[in-house]
Amino acid sequence: MTADSASPVGAAPERRPWLPHWLTSESPLPWLLPTAALMAVFGIYPLIYAITLSLYKRNAATRKMTFDPTHNWTKILADERVWNAIYNTFLYTGVALVFQLVLGMLIALLLDSDRKGYGVLRAMMTLPLVIPPAVTGMMFLLMLNGSFGVLSRGLIALGVFPPGFSILGTANTAMAGVLLAEIWQWTPFMVLIMLAGLRSLPKEPFEAAAIDGASAFQAFFRLTLPMMSKVIAIAVLIRGIDLFRAFDYVKVMTDSGPGTATETLTSYAGRIYFGNADFPYASTVALLTLVIVIVVSTLFMRIFRVRL
Amino acid sequence: METPRALQILRDVTAILVVGLFMFPIFWWALTSIKPAYAIFDKDRVNFFDFAPTFINYGVTLLGMSRSEMAIDQGIGMGVGGGGAYDSRQSILESVIVSLGATAITMSVAVFAAYAISRMMFRGRGHYLNWVLGQRFMPPIAILVPLVTIYKTAGLRDTDNLAMGYLGLMMIYALMNLPIAVLLMKSFLDDVPKDVDEAAMIDGATRFQTFRKVVLPMVRGGIAASAVLVFIFSWTEFLLSLFLTTEIRTVPVKIQTFVTSTGNEWGFIAALGTAAIIPSFIFILLVQKNLVRGLTLGSLKE
Numbered sequence: 001m002t003a004d005s006a007s008p009v010g011a012a013p014e015r016r017p018w019l020p021h022w023l024t025s026e027s028p029l030p031w032l033l034p035t036a037a038l039m040a041v042f043g044i045y046p047l048i049y050a051i052t053l054s055l056y057k058r059n060a061a062t063r064k065m066t067f068d069p070t071h072n073w074t075k076i077l078a079d080e081r082v083w084n085a086i087y088n089t090f091l092y093t094g095v096a097l098v099f100q101l102v103l104g105m106l107i108a109l110l111l112d113s114d115r116k117g118y119g120v121l122r123a124m125m126t127l128p129l130v131i132p133p134a135v136t137g138m139m140f141l142l143m144l145n146g147s148f149g150v151l152s153r154g155l156i157a158l159g160v161f162p163p164g165f166s167i168l169g170t171a172n173t174a175m176a177g178v179l180l181a182e183i184w185q186w187t188p189f190m191v192l193i194m195l196a197g198l199r200s201l202p203k204e205p206f207e208a209a210a211i212d213g214a215s216a217f218q219a220f221f222r223l224t225l226p227m228m229s230k231v232i233a234i235a236v237l238i239r240g241i242d243l244f245r246a247f248d249y250v251k252v253m254t255d256s257g258p259g260t261a262t263e264t265l266t267s268y269a270g271r272i273y274f275g276n277a278d279f280p281y282a283s284t285v286a287l288l289t290l291v292i293v294i295v296v297s298t299l300f301m302r303i304f305r306v307r308l
Numbered sequence: 309m310e311t312p313r314a315l316q317i318l319r320d321v322t323a324i325l326v327v328g329l330f331m332f333p334i335f336w337w338a339l340t341s342i343k344p345a346y347a348i349f350d351k352d353r354v355n356f357f358d359f360a361p362t363f364i365n366y367g368v369t370l371l372g373m374s375r376s377e378m379a380i381d382q383g384i385g386m387g388v389g390g391g392g393a394y395d396s397r398q399s400i401l402e403s404v405i406v407s408l409g410a411t412a413i414t415m416s417v418a419v420f421a422a423y424a425i426s427r428m429m430f431r432g433r434g435h436y437l438n439w440v441l442g443q444r445f446m447p448p449i450a451i452l453v454p455l456v457t458i459y460k461t462a463g464l465r466d467t468d469n470l471a472m473g474y475l476g477l478m479m480i481y482a483l484m485n486l487p488i489a490v491l492l493m494k495s496f497l498d499d500v501p502k503d504v505d506e507a508a509m510i511d512g513a514t515r516f517q518t519f520r521k522v523v524l525p526m527v528r529g530g531i532a533a534s535a536v537l538v539f540i541f542s543w544t545e546f547l548l549s550l551f552l553t554t555e556i557r558t559v560p561v562k563i564q565t566f567v568t569s570t571g572n573e574w575g576f577i578a579a580l581g582t583a584a585i586i587p588s589f590i591f592i593l594l595v596q597k598n599l600v601r602g603l604t605l606g607s608l609k610e
Contacts, residue, residue, distance in 0.1 A: 025516035031424035032436060034417035035486065042455075042483045043443055049454035110323050117320075121327045123596060128330060129603075130588035132544035134560035135581045139333050142340065142574055150336060153354045184333060189603060196600040196608055234607055245447035248546045252564065266449045266547075273551075279453050286450040293445055308441055308491070308607050 054284040065280065072284035082285065084260050085268040086292070092179065092264060093243040097236060099183045104190020104235075109220075111191070112198045122195065125188045133185065137252030140181035144168055144253075151180075171261040174254050178262050181249045186242075190235055197231035198224070233304040237297060244293050265289040334585075340578035341365050348574050365579035369396045394576045399562035400583070405474060406549075406558060407542040410481035414489045414538050415531065417482070422493030423519055427505060437491075444487035444605070452551050455480065459552065466555040473556055480548050485538045488605055492537070492598075495606030496530030497523065533598040536591050543588060559584045 022029050057068035076082050111122050128136070143151040146166035155161050167177040201224065209219045225232075247266040250256055256263035256271060263271070266289060273282040301307055311319075339356075340348055347359035367373040372395035424430075425437060459465050459476050466473020500523055508518040524531075546560040557565070563580050566573040595602065601609050 025514055025519070028424040028428045028430045031420045031428075035421035035440065035490065036436075038417055038479070038483055038486065039439060039443060042479050043446070043451065046451035046454045046458060047446070049458065050450055053454055107326055110319065110326060113319070113323075115316075115320070118323065121323055123593060124327050124331060126592055126596065126599060127334065127589055130540050130544065130592045131334075131585045132546060132560040132588075134544075134546040135563060135584055136333075138563060138577055138581060139337050141572075142578070143333065143336060147351050148349055148354075150354050184330070188330070192600055193604060193608065231608060234604055238604060241445055245449065247449070248560075251546075251550075266447055269449050269453075270547075270551075273453055279457070283450075283453045286447065286453060289447045290445075290450045293447060297445060308444075308605055 050283045050287055053280045054287055056280045058278050058280050060276065060278065072281050075281065076284055076288060081260055081263065081268060082265075082288070085263050085265045085285075088175070088260075088262060089244060089246070089264045089266075089289075091175065092182070092246055093240060095179055096182050096186070096243050097240060099179075100187045100190045100239060101232070101236065103183070103187045105194050107187070107191045108194030108198055112195055125191050128185045128188050129192075131185065133248035134252050136181050136185045137249045140177070140184070140249075141168070141253050144177050144180075168254050169258060171258050174258060174261045178249050178253050181253065182243070182246070186239065189239060193231060193235040194228070197228045200231075201227055229304075230306060233300075233306040234308065237300060237306060237308065240300070241293060241297060244296070245289065265292075337578050338582050340574060341582045343575065343578075345575055365575040366583070368394050369576050369580045370400075370583060372397060394566065394573065396559070396562055396580050396583075399557050399559050402556050403543060403558040403584075406477050406481065406556065407539050409474065409478040410485065410542040411535050411539045413478055413482040414485045415535050418486060418489035418534075419493055419524075419531065422490050422497055423523065425490070426494045426497035427502065440487050440490045441605075443483060448484065448547055452548065456551060466553045470555060473553055477549060477553055477556060480552065481542045481545060484545070484548070485541055488541070488602065489534050489538055491605040491607075492534045492602055493527070493530060495601060495609070496527045496534070499530075500526050530598070533595045533602065536595045537598075537602045540588055540591055543584075 021027055025031070054072050055067065055069040056065040057071040058065050107125070111118055111125065131139075140151075143149045144167050146152055146164055146169065152161070152165070152167060155167075156163055156165060161167070167173045205223050205227075206219055209223060214222070245266050246264050247270065250262050250264055250267045251270070254262045256267045260268075265285060269282050269285040269289065272278055272285060342361045342363065342365070343355070343359050344362045344364065347355045364373075421436075421440070425433060463469060464472050464476030464479075466476070504522060504526070505518050508522045509515070513521070544560065545558070549556070549558040549561050550564075559580065563577055563584070566577045566580070592599070
């Protein structure tokens, strides 16, 4: 094995000559094995199991499983709820990304100052990030309660909604309610990354632009944005992956409802699992989510030439 | 170019208002936790400060007091029993055990892998990194359905054996946190110059001795920061705990049981919720410096 030919020749003494080389610490194998075992047993094996499961048809009456590789995958194509869930998942991901990106950038520009007190403000902005999303969901559930929620009452007082209107209980507005929790919790993520990006920018181009009489807007669109494109792409990639498997807020706030108004792919898979106990079909829907995540994120990484 | 004073004040005020707006839900949550029921469920107006603060919600959720007992004690006639189900001390303990265990497992396997990836050149290094990163792309739901069956067969269900149930949940949290731990540790190790290793090995140390005696002490801060982030992510996890365990109820799952068919116990929910986020707040302030690096899996540094 030529594995560690990079290490200095003859430098490492053979302390335990009876051990084969690949078992000593000079070989990468012992270093990587624990992680590989964890991934194999708890990640890859269940994934293969899920793929196998998706090739079986479950008879609801007899609870018997029969091998039928096309059954679930053709069922998915004809399942309107899957298409609804795909639509909702893309809507959720897209709207949240746009809001988090734009708000994140604006707030980062606002807080990027060396003046006294701004450090405290920046630290405060990170607090929402560590609240359990299931708890955040409850927070917004309380604030959006139709009869005594502070946000609902505020919006009703402003005349946006009629008295007694339930934002989460109405199909047209439920998604907006869930998105509010999502955007509140993860905009700080974007703020943080944008701040790091802004602080790493070189000063000279901006000084040159100011001498040439460029306005702040011109400097932002011609200099700041292009120079931060890599940072923005990484932030969008990481956030997008997480958004695509959105579950916690939907489960806690609306339980995919009313009806299927806020049902995402992950929450639909969960509903099949708990509701009908049709494990093969739940697996198939979950795998579809994985396939879409891989395809979309690979495309994204190719187009924007980024990688993690 | 000096910014005009008026503009600077405008910016300060806007900054404070925006951050204040983001702090409002947390403030409202904490406020709700010390409100008596009549102030929470006030249907006539939004009640900000017009109430007598009470710690009854904390008493019931964190001290295991019975609600009716406390209600009588404080002369509030609204208690209707049912204290036991809201006692969350057990859940907090379970959450702490699971999160600490998961952090220990994650860090102890991740540090070794990160060292090899950072220091050794071997065939398939890039592939290995991709596999680790791939765990991050995988929606947990994709492996959850088979995992329940596998755990049943392997005896890792908490209903069969509590200790094994803990282990099962810790292992899956470890898997979930593996990408962030490995990539973050790799990024911290990459900051240590390779000359350090080579000098030690020329002096006759083996790889492992070099790692343990020379490199590891130099990345202590990085290990602490990674561990804190892994702990936070384990502490806040919801989906896996909801599906995989029934006896073990981590705090995010426990809090959902306060949503009842007869109405939500908002006072108790807010009290437990507030208690659950305080440790995270302390931790996040400890790792401010490495937060960006952690959240971007080591690809961006501040």
